[in-house]
Amino acid sequence: MNCYDCLQRGITTAATAVCTRCGAATCLEHTKTGAAEIHREEGTGLTTLKIPARRLTCLTCHDAEHQF
Numbered sequence: 001m002n003c004y005d006c007l008q009r010g011i012t013t014a015a016t017a018v019c020t021r022c023g024a025a026t027c028l029e030h031t032k033t034g035a036a037e038i039h040r041e042e043g044t045g046l047t048t049l050k051i052p053a054r055r056l057t058c059l060t061c062h063d064a065e066h067q068f
């Protein structure tokens with residue numbers, strides 16, 4: 001699979017990740033690494049676990065999620 005963002009610029013680069021949100025394959029340069037909190041139901045409420053999971057998104061989805 002090749003990077004979707006690179007292909008749009010006419011470049012072919014091997015993809016190293018897949019966007020969690022849109023499913024596009026992206027290269028390292030076009031991938032943002034974030035943290036995904038994991039919640040667990042405990043007794044009366046929801047607990048956020050100490051170690052977050054990894055969440056990979058493409059630049060487009062990263063920008064969309066972080067706009068003001």
Ligand SMILES: [Zn+2]
Pocket residue numbers: 003004005006013026027028029030
């Ligand atoms: Zn790329």
Ligand SMILES: [Zn+2]
Pocket residue numbers: 019020021022023024057058059060061062
């Ligand atoms: Zn995406």
